Amino acid sequence: MLSCLDPAIGVRFYVDRSTVPTLDLPLNTLVNGSTPPFVAGLVRGRVGSSGGFVGYVPSTHAQGLRIALSNAARTPNACTGNADHLLWYQFTYHRLPPGAAVTSFTPQACLRAGLRRAA
Numbered sequence: 001m002l003s004c005l006d007p008a009i010g011v012r013f014y015v016d017r018s019t020v021p022t023l024d025l026p027l028n029t030l031v032n033g034s035t036p037p038f039v040a041g042l043v044r045g046r047v048g049s050s051g052g053f054v055g056y057v058p059s060t061h062a063q064g065l066r067i068a069l070s071n072a073a074r075t076p077n078a079c080t081g082n083a084d085h086l087l088w089y090q091f092t093y094h095r096l097p098p099g100a101a102v103t104s105f106t107p108q109a110c111l112r113a114g115l116r117r118a119a
Helices: 027-031 107-118
Strands: 010-015 023-026 066-071
Touching: 010 027, 023 027
Parallel strands: none
Antiparallel strands: 010 023, 010 066
């Protein structure tokens, strides 16, 4: 059973047809609570969930969101000690009505919105 996410595997978010990632970080930091806006309370590791790595951080986009993994074929896997890199992930989305105003996701904008709500 997988006990961690290989820190060599990266995740990149490309928002609204950008060719440059809006977010580029190690996959494990997406769910361990160490990287704003993916902080504790919005993300959980295996111990704090039903057994998976989960998170809820809205990542709004007007034209599309592409999520890509990098270094997933690296061997050996630092977590398992073998060449297996078994990953499964799911993203849920909500479709807004046509013409709805949408501000595209950036980690900085997400943090600013959270701080405004907390004040």
